[in-house]
Amino acid sequence: MTALPSWVVWRDGLRRAALVSILVRNRKRRLLPNPIHDRNSLMTTSLNADLTTDKPWQSMASRVLEGEELSADEALQILSAPDVEVLDLLHAAFRVRHRYFGRSVQLYFLMNAKSGLCPEDCSYCSQSKTSTAEIPKYNLLRRDELLAGAKAASERGAKTYCIVISARGPNEREMAAVEKIVPEIKQQYDLDVCACLGLLTVEQADRLAACGVNRVNHNLNSGEEFYGEICTTHTYQDRVDTLHAVRDAGMELCSGGIVGMGEKPRDVVDMAIQLRELRVESIPVNFLNPIEGTPLAGRGELTPNYCLKVLAMFRLVNPEREVRIAGGRELHLRSLQALGLYAANSIFVGDYLTTKGQLPEADYTMIRDLGFEVTQNTL
Numbered sequence: 001m002t003a004l005p006s007w008v009v010w011r012d013g014l015r016r017a018a019l020v021s022i023l024v025r026n027r028k029r030r031l032l033p034n035p036i037h038d039r040n041s042l043m044t045t046s047l048n049a050d051l052t053t054d055k056p057w058q059s060m061a062s063r064v065l066e067g068e069e070l071s072a073d074e075a076l077q078i079l080s081a082p083d084v085e086v087l088d089l090l091h092a093a094f095r096v097r098h099r100y101f102g103r104s105v106q107l108y109f110l111m112n113a114k115s116g117l118c119p120e121d122c123s124y125c126s127q128s129k130t131s132t133a134e135i136p137k138y139n140l141l142r143r144d145e146l147l148a149g150a151k152a153a154s155e156r157g158a159k160t161y162c163i164v165i166s167a168r169g170p171n172e173r174e175m176a177a178v179e180k181i182v183p184e185i186k187q188q189y190d191l192d193v194c195a196c197l198g199l200l201t202v203e204q205a206d207r208l209a210a211c212g213v214n215r216v217n218h219n220l221n222s223g224e225e226f227y228g229e230i231c232t233t234h235t236y237q238d239r240v241d242t243l244h245a246v247r248d249a250g251m252e253l254c255s256g257g258i259v260g261m262g263e264k265p266r267d268v269v270d271m272a273i274q275l276r277e278l279r280v281e282s283i284p285v286n287f288l289n290p291i292e293g294t295p296l297a298g299r300g301e302l303t304p305n306y307c308l309k310v311l312a313m314f315r316l317v318n319p320e321r322e323v324r325i326a327g328g329r330e331l332h333l334r335s336l337q338a339l340g341l342y343a344a345n346s347i348f349v350g351d352y353l354t355t356k357g358q359l360p361e362a363d364y365t366m367i368r369d370l371g372f373e374v375t376q377n378t379l
């Protein structure tokens with residue numbers, strides 16, 4: 001007898017679990033006739049979905065696997081899926097994830113190489129000049145500190161070491177320091193290096209490529225229409241220009257965004273489609289951590305189910321690209337964190353720039369419990 005593929009076993013198990021929970025919920029609903037329903041938000045959807053009819057998610061995944069691109073309206077449909085369809089949606093996303101990444105999970109390790117002191121006014125960012133958040137503020141770390149970070153990344157099984165500075169763009173001293181340290185890191189450790197240094201000129205991008213930087217992170221953060229609401233000191237087009245400079249210099253692109261800043265679902269879709277058009281290799285999806293002292297403090301409209309729909313949408317719109325669950329994972333996905341990896345194929349291990357992540361051991365356990373495995377770097 002041929003053994004069933006493991007994803008089929010997983011799917012059927014989840015469907016059985018979903019059916020039991022729906023039966024229990026339907027019984028409860030007969031006793032409680034007012035289902036939770038927020039008409040003003042796509043983030044909380046009706047529990048009254050019809051579970052007996054065919055849903056579009058599997059045929060959407062099949063079309064994506066045949067090479068078709070989803071339209072913006074279809075992507076929007078994913079974000080407005082009823083919560084009870086999230087498991088079906090994740091199954092559809094997992095079919096696509098499995099085609100390109102199997103059960104692998106890539107780990108990234110962040111090093112906040114220069115913290116605070118940024119002249120820009122990005123309203124989500126605790127390092128901005130407009131933020132009064134209590135965060136460590138320091139200039140570019142020393143060589144030995146950057147090397148120690150690379151060692152920690154390597155010991156934690158990360159594939160990529162991300163060197164991040166808070167800045168509109170790097171000054172000459174910072175550029176020179178990066179040019180010096182990157183070859184050393186790559187000589188000593190089996191790591192890719194991703195640099196996140198802010199806006200870059202064509203010349204700066206060329207210099208980063210020449211010193212061995214594999215990839216540059218520069219997030220679009222949201223859709224073009226919404227961008228002016230979260231930053232006034234530079235434009236969305238400035239960010240797109242930097243991505244073009246990085247591509248032209250021959251490096252890979254890492255670019256994603258932040259969900260939960262007050263944008264409409266359409267803005268999230270616009271960003272996902274723009275990232276597809278830019279052929280970005282790696283897409284970090286952050287869920288806003290509304291840090292006290294930033295203009296967006298106090299926002300809290302995300303639900304775990306909506307976050308899962310966002311991840312599924314990014315997977316189906318950008319099927320063969322790396323999708324990473326980035327900042328806000330622990331805060332917003334909470335007990336559903338593991339489910340996010342059925343759509344995404346990558347996470348940060350350790351802390352974020354100015355906020356804590358869960359312990360690396362908890363991440364390794366989660367990955368093991370899923371039956372997934374960490375990608376080993378083969379450099």
Ligand code: SF4
Pocket residue numbers: 118119120121122125126127128129165166167168198
């Ligand atoms: S440019 Fe970067 S570091 Fe500066 S405020 Fe914006 S997000 Fe924060």
